[in-house]
Amino acid sequence: MTANASDMTLKMSPGRYAFLAGLLGLLPMLLPLSIDGSLSSVPAIAEFFVTSTASVQFSLSALIFGIAVGQLVYGPLSDRFGRKPVIVGGVLLYVVVAVACANAPGIEALIVLRFLQGFFACSGVIVARAMIRDLFDREAGARLFALMMAIHGIMPTVAPGIGGWMTQEFGWQAVFWTMAGFGLFAALAVLFGLTESNAARNPDAIRPAMLLRNYRTILRNRAFRSYAICSSFMYGALLAYFAGAPVGLIQYLGLSPQEFGIAMAVPMVSYIVAQFSIARIAIGIGMDRMIRIGTVIAAIAGAGMLALVLSGNINIYTLMGPVVLLLVSLAFITPGTTAGAMSPFADMAGAASSLLGFIQFLAAALATALIGLLNDGTPIPMAVGICICTMCALTAYLFLVRPVSRAGLSG
Numbered sequence: 001m002t003a004n005a006s007d008m009t010l011k012m013s014p015g016r017y018a019f020l021a022g023l024l025g026l027l028p029m030l031l032p033l034s035i036d037g038s039l040s041s042v043p044a045i046a047e048f049f050v051t052s053t054a055s056v057q058f059s060l061s062a063l064i065f066g067i068a069v070g071q072l073v074y075g076p077l078s079d080r081f082g083r084k085p086v087i088v089g090g091v092l093l094y095v096v097v098a099v100a101c102a103n104a105p106g107i108e109a110l111i112v113l114r115f116l117q118g119f120f121a122c123s124g125v126i127v128a129r130a131m132i133r134d135l136f137d138r139e140a141g142a143r144l145f146a147l148m149m150a151i152h153g154i155m156p157t158v159a160p161g162i163g164g165w166m167t168q169e170f171g172w173q174a175v176f177w178t179m180a181g182f183g184l185f186a187a188l189a190v191l192f193g194l195t196e197s198n199a200a201r202n203p204d205a206i207r208p209a210m211l212l213r214n215y216r217t218i219l220r221n222r223a224f225r226s227y228a229i230c231s232s233f234m235y236g237a238l239l240a241y242f243a244g245a246p247v248g249l250i251q252y253l254g255l256s257p258q259e260f261g262i263a264m265a266v267p268m269v270s271y272i273v274a275q276f277s278i279a280r281i282a283i284g285i286g287m288d289r290m291i292r293i294g295t296v297i298a299a300i301a302g303a304g305m306l307a308l309v310l311s312g313n314i315n316i317y318t319l320m321g322p323v324v325l326l327l328v329s330l331a332f333i334t335p336g337t338t339a340g341a342m343s344p345f346a347d348m349a350g351a352a353s354s355l356l357g358f359i360q361f362l363a364a365a366l367a368t369a370l371i372g373l374l375n376d377g378t379p380i381p382m383a384v385g386i387c388i389c390t391m392c393a394l395t396a397y398l399f400l401v402r403p404v405s406r407a408g409l410s411g
Contacts (some may be wrong), residue, residue, distance in 0.1 A: 025151025027124025066118025075354030090123025161261030244382025294332030
């Protein structure tokens with residue numbers, strides 16, 4: 001952390017700290033709004049374009065892949081030009097693409113536009129992570145990141161319900177108009193409420209040779225690799241749930257879009273409560289213990305869901321009960337793995353944030369594509385995907401993260 005950032009941290013009042021957490025919490029909301037908000041529209045979009053739900057699921061994969069690719073761009077751009085202009089520009093372009101999605105002429109065009117939507121949506125969360133690294137050390141950064149993600153958790157709680165209601169009452173296009181409106185609000189909030197935190201802009205940050213050298217340096221760091229791999233499996237599990245939920249809940253169990261939204265909201269309430277609770281104890285409990293608790297809970301959730309589904313005991317409770325555990329586990333894992341991966345890179349926080357996000361969402365894109373390919377109209381592909389990802393996350397903790405933490409390489 002630079003001396004300037006240290007001074008800013010020391011002078012930050014509790015009110016300013018809360019305002020910063022709230023403002024930064026707006027930016028990651030674009031991702032769940034784009035993902036969760038459209039899930040209940042999957043059957044309606046398939047019907048509108050006279051195509052299969054698997055094809056619409058591939059539009060979700062395109063969105064996630066766009067998020068993955070975008071991760072590599074915004075961090076270096078913010079290292080070069082500053083955090084604030086990159087956020088505002090990215091979010092405004094997101095607004096334009098959301099409007100285009102609402103007017104897509106066919107499923108092929110929608111798939112391309114969803115890729116672009118994901119590409120621009122990730123600008124906020126990537127640069128927000130870099131801002132936290134600008135202003136705070138590892139443990140304090142984990143606490144603020146937990147607060148930011150708890151605030152952001154409001155969106156995936158309400159987005160499926162709002163999306164379901166809008167789809168049912170006004171058509172699926174209304175969901176994308178809502179995305180555009182929220183994006184415009186977020187851009188204006190950042191423009192007038194956010195102070196630039198990058199006091200040492202790097203004029204070489206976007207040079208291809210410099211980018212490759214930075215990414216190579218980051219990837220060679222054992223701590224970064226360990227935390228990034230562990231977190232990427234959890235992102236895969238989360239997006240396997242998002243991709244499979246419309247099939248399992250709407251098609252298989254017969255829930256209406258509005259009922260689907262309510263069912264999706266319950267696990268997110270648990271996630272928000274867990275995030276706020278963990279934000280209060282993050283420094284005292286320590287990152288390693290947070291990740292250990294989280295990966296154990298996640299593995300129990302994944303194995304439990306698969307066992308229940310394969311036994312034929314499929315209902316709203318046996319599907320969503322394990323999902324509650326999965327979301328709680330993420331509340332433990334995400335702040336610790338993010339802070340652990342980012343902490344060694346004070347001088348290239350943007351590049352580290354970008355590479356971390358790319359790895360996470362590349363894994364998520366692969367998971368959603370796999371769910372689409374295996375789509376058989378049942379929740380089995382979702383359960384298999386979640387189980388595999390959560391077991392891999394626990395294995396990554398035991399054999400990668402834990403040795404790094406014990407060796408003191410993550411600070």
